[in-house]
Amino acid sequence: MHSHLYKISTKSTQTIQIFKPISSTCPQSWLDDVKTEVSNVQIVSLLDVKNLKREVGIPKEIQSCNTSFLNDYVFEGNVPSLAIKDFFKNIPKDAIGLALPAYENEKEEKTVFVIFENKTYKEFGKYK
Numbered sequence: 001m002h003s004h005l006y007k008i009s010t011k012s013t014q015t016i017q018i019f020k021p022i023s024s025t026c027p028q029s030w031l032d033d034v035k036t037e038v039s040n041v042q043i044v045s046l047l048d049v050k051n052l053k054r055e056v057g058i059p060k061e062i063q064s065c066n067t068s069f070l071n072d073y074v075f076e077g078n079v080p081s082l083a084i085k086d087f088f089k090n091i092p093k094d095a096i097g098l099a100l101p102a103y104e105n106e107k108e109e110k111t112v113f114v115i116f117e118n119k120t121y122k123e124f125g126k127y128k
Contacts, residue, residue, distance in 0.1 A: 015040035020066040
């Protein structure tokens with residue numbers, strides 16, 4: 001159980017690293033959402049984030065624009081901060097992180113998926 005290592009509700013001094021393609025920008029609304037929970041946000045622009053996604057083990061079907069790392073876990077796409085908070089409260093067994101696929105970005109209620117070490121995934125929850 002890693003929950004004692006991370007308290008997102010107390011505005012952690014942890015750093016979230018966001019890797020994004022040079023050709024795109026992260027939505028400011030999502031960055032603002034993340035900054036309410038994590039004080040240090042580091043954005044790294046890469047020519048190609050596809051290799052990173054493949055190395056980490058993010059299934060193609062649920063990939064999105066950016067890939068972020070926080071406390072050795074991966075967060076693919078614009079995962080809502082509430083979903084990240086929920087994840088750290090009760091980390092599923094063998095989980096490597098969460099994903100908000102690109103096709104969910106425009107929906108009012110977004111489906112977030114949990115990603116497992118064996119590169120499978122399942123629904124984690126719905127967030128507005």
